Amino acid sequence: MDKKTQTKQQDMSEKGKILSKPRIFFGLTFILFSVVLIFSFISYLMNWKADQSQAGTMLDKSIQSSNIFGKVGDWLGNIFIFESIGVASFIIAFLFLVFGTLILKKKIFKPWKTIGHSLFFICWVPIFMGAVTKGQGVLGGVYGYQIMDSLNAIIGTVGLWLVLASSIALYFILEFNLRPSSIKAKLNNINENTIGKVKSMMPSSDENFEADEELEEEALDNHPNISVTDMSEPVKQQEPVKVPKGFPEVPVSTNLETITTPNHTSFEDDDNAKPINLNLNTKPGLPVSTPEQAFDLTPSTPSQENIKFNVEIAPVIDVLDDTEKQSQELVEKHGLYDHKLDLAKFQMPPVELLKDYGNEEISINKEELEENKNKIVGLLKNFNVGIAEIKATIGPTVTLYEIVPEAGIRVSAIKKLQDDIALNLSALGIRIIAPMPGKGTIGIEVPRKNPTMVSMRSVIASHKFQNTDMDLPVVFGKTISNEIFMADLSKMPHLLMAGATGQGKSVGINAILTSLLYKKHPSELKFVMVDPKKVELSLYSKIERHYLAKLPDTDDAIITDTNKVINTLNSLCIEMDNRYDLLKNAFCKNLKEYNKKFAERKLNPENGHRYLPYIVLVVDEFADLIMTAGKEVELPIARLAQLARAVGIHLIVATQRPSVNVITGMIKANFPARAAFRVISSVDSRTILDSTGADQLIGKGDMLYFNGNEILRLQCAFVDTPEVERIAEFIGEQKGYASAFLLPEYVSEDATSSVGSFDPNEKDALFEEAARIIVSTQQGSTSMLQRQLKLGYNRAGRIMDQLEASGIVGGFNGAKAREVIISDLHSLEQFLEDLRK
DSSP states (O other): OOHHHHHHHHHHHHHHHHHHHHHHHHHHHHHHHHHHHHHHHHHHHHTHHHHHHHTTOTTOTTSOOOSTTHHHHHHHHIIIIIIIIGGGHHHHHHHHHHHHHHHTTOOSSOHHHHHHHHHHHHHHHHHHHHHHHTTOSSSSHHHHHHHHHHHHHHHHHHHHHHHHHHHHHHHHHHHHTOOHHHHHHHHHHHHHHHHHHHHHHSOOSSOOSOOOHHHHHHHHHHOTTOOOOOTTSOOOOOOOOOOOTTSOOOOOOSOSSOOOOTTOOOTTTOTTSOOBOOBOOOOTTOOOOSHHHHOBOOBOOTTGGGOOOOOOOOOOOOOOOHHHHHHHHHHHHHOSOOTTSTTTTOOOOOGGGSOOOOOOOOOOOHHHHHHHHHHHHHHHHHTTOOEEEEEEEEOSSEEEEEEEEOTTOOHHHHHTTHHHHHHHHTOSOOEEESSOTTSSSEEEEEEOSSOOOOBHHHHHTSHHHHTOOOSSEEEEEEETTSOEEEEETTTSOOEEEEOOTTSSHHHHHHHHHHHHHTTOOTTTEEEEEEOTTSSSSGGGGGGHHHHBEEOTTOSOSSBOOHHHHHHHHHHHHHHHHHHHHHHHHHTOSSHHHHHHHHHTTOSOGGGTOOOOOEEEEEESOHHHHHHHHTHHHHHHHHHHHHHTTTTTEEEEEEESOOOTTTSOHHHHHTOOEEEEOOOSSHHHHHHHHSSSOGGGOOSTTEEEEEOSSOEEEEEEOBOOHHHHHHHHHHHHTSOOOSSOEEOOOOOOTTOOOOTTOOOGGGOOTTHHHHHHHHHHHTOBOHHHHHHHHTOOHHHHHHHHHHHHHHTSBOOOBTTBOBOBOOOSHHHHHHHHHHHHO
16 A cells, blocks of 8 residues: 555544544533433422422522423423423433434434334324323423314214224334234244244154154255255255155155155054154265155164254344445444545535626517418418417527317428418427427427527526536426526437537537536546637536546647547547456446445455546537548547446537538447437438428527437527636536546557658558558658548558658658658669568
């Protein structure tokens, strides 16, 4: 164990000692207060009439109290006993005693069971005492008298006692399991035990079982194949044992005390019956497979009649394994592992950092609603489509008109009129949902003339978001019905976003990241950010030591160089494999179970176990990566999307060009959750959503969310760049970790030596083919190698470095192509032949 780990454990132990002092103080205080209450109540009940009159004269020195704790005891007795729940107040004192022992971590009582019983008696004891005393005295208190009096007036005296008797009976039935079946079983057990003891004390009539236990042990030692099992368990029905001629067939009985004949005559009761003894004289080493091999069913001899056969059932002892015991001891000593301890003083960003855009309530324009309704009804009527009913639901951006067509109208007839309705309403972004999922209506979404903004502050400050129990809550915005829409990224488990430039895609990414930053502690969440555009995610560089993850020996945590993306993605694959190994060794199925086990100290850090944070990979422009790196990016992305969910690695991939060569079938199959902002054509909408509709959106955050089942239209929450900057500054100014979260180091299999140290034995497999292309075209261009050999940028660049180191091409020359040193293919072949030697 290194010094850093030892120092950390010493600090934790010192903190545990410091925390133990307040625990002892409060625990003893609760116990002492419990004792004071008990003696005050006892003294008050002995002189309650006099003490009651003195309860309000605490400051009058001329009046002396008879309570053991003086006027304080009078006051406590009056408050708890007379004015409250009577003698049930002793339960309150008992609960203080229970809480005191719990604080001191002395498990004298079972807390939840004790509290449950106490609450039952607090409710019913005052009513019972009030009914017994008929409101006279203080045994039932004011509470007991009032409830008893009300019940007596409503259901009468007989009804009152029936209620009390029923509640008491129900309590005993539930507590002591007093059902008829369980009572009968207990009586049978008592009866069997009694009969067994009596039989063991009485001598046998024919003295068949008088041998001592040494003979039994000797017989079992000589015959290891014979085992005695617990006969309290039900035994399967077996075939009758074959008996030699001259003996009646006897069925195999599950009761070892007696074996009865078919006419149910007991050998112990009938002197004329011929007993059949279980002869254990089988040959040693003989496997027992049939009853004939296990027992020699022969007439008893005088020597065999003296054998006593006893069966004892060992008690079942619930024994915890060593690991469970150690974990319980560690939890009792140090408490549960707190992953937030390194940044214990970290504060989550306040809502005030987000801009308040004022009143965001939806205003209803009745004239606009009436005008749109008349246009829709009139247009459908012109096309002979009758409407039985129509209603409107107003959202922040669009209004949903739900229509119920008349009988006999085809749904397809209305869907074909989408362009005609848009023309008639003079509106952009008409979308028809026919039929609406779960409803017998057809929906027509019409954009509002004056849309309402949905600010990030309004959704973050909402009760729904603040009290969510999701693991990775992502708040997108609001639905058409003006409800806040949230989703759990850990359940998605990956999100694919697409949309044309300027339609709100980057704002949507910021909304997702902001909602996660407002909910997750730095120890619970890490981001791997890939930003080929270099300007969208650079705002989050200030939170590097809190929330970001990167490769070792990397300067910037936000990846802007496409050359480093492949290494990062492959490093994430290594992290995924390492996490699966940890989950396998811990016998856990997912990250949540693993972290819970680790917090309960059931996993040893010396075996490599550690608390695992969620990792979210954010790729802002995926199309650029596919264009520059091709398969080298697509394969690790697809592998992460297929397997990484269980180990807490989730992907958010965004692109502005949702074409089929960017969003391939392999990627779409592993991204069930998709968010589409406005796209140019219906083909792009089908690529991202497998359905049209994204081409009918109006932009500015108007989006469609597909969760694998249905498509929802949302208005994405707006978060501006200055708001993100304020959040990042607030987090970055706080104490963070020593560095960003370090991913496993990845060494490329295709990695070769650097320029100037070329080794012919380590050259790329496509080195010679690339050299022929370069020499034949006399163009030293890396991009040409990418096109000709269909390679990613990284591999093409490495081959070009090898060509330079071998002397085939010249050095890097800025924007110009490299100089080709070898002039013809014949000279190249001779050069390559020399390299092979």
